[in-house]
Amino acid sequence: MADKRITQLNEVTRVTGSDVFALVNEAETRKITYANLTSSLNSDIIAANTGSFMLTGSMDYASGSIDFTKGDGSTFELILPQGQGAPAANSYLIATVISGSANQEIALTGSIYENTSMIQLHYDGANGTCILWLPDASTPTNKDRSIRFISNGSVSANDKFAITGSNNQTIDGSVSPYFIDRSYEGIMLWSDGTEWFRIQSKA
Secondary structure, eight states, X not given: OTTOOGGGSOOOSOOOTTOEEEEEETTEEEEEEHHHHHHXXXXXXXXXXXXXXXXXXXXXXXXXXXXXXXXXXXXXXXEOGGGSSOXXXXXXXXXXXXXXXTTOEEEOOSTXXXXXXXXXXXXXXXXXXXXXXXXXXXXXXXXXXXXXXXEOTTOOSSEEEEEEOGGGOOBTTBSSOEEEOSTTOEEEEEEOSSSEEEXXXXX
């Protein structure tokens, strides 16, 4: 067997912990078991990467920050929006602004409106009514969806918006539009997958 090349030796398909490998260490040919080899490799990998692992995190409600500690003992701080208070204390509603005019019809569909939860209404031009067509309440995207509408100072009894259900879908059981006809009015609509409900109105 001593005169065989390595390529001529019998092949094994699975290595066990007691199997032995030859290696050169400090200019001397030595041996190492598979168990010790893999243990050494794993230790080197962990030592090389532990410094980047996040081990702990804590919330400081007074300053509105989260402090993280990494495996190498270093720390870093994440400042929350507004820099103070608990996360729940800060709430943001990013409105999509719609400018409407007399006899204009706007369908609240497509990518520009599919993720909108707050719409600010601005009336522009001569007296009249702008029609807003609600999204289809029956689609999976709109089932259980809520949409808020608020008007700014440009809306009045003569410059108004008519919020209307599409495909003859109702609002509070009626096919008639809901009119926003005064400044600083606000409502919220909710879809059950069949029709729209007015679940909140500004007094």
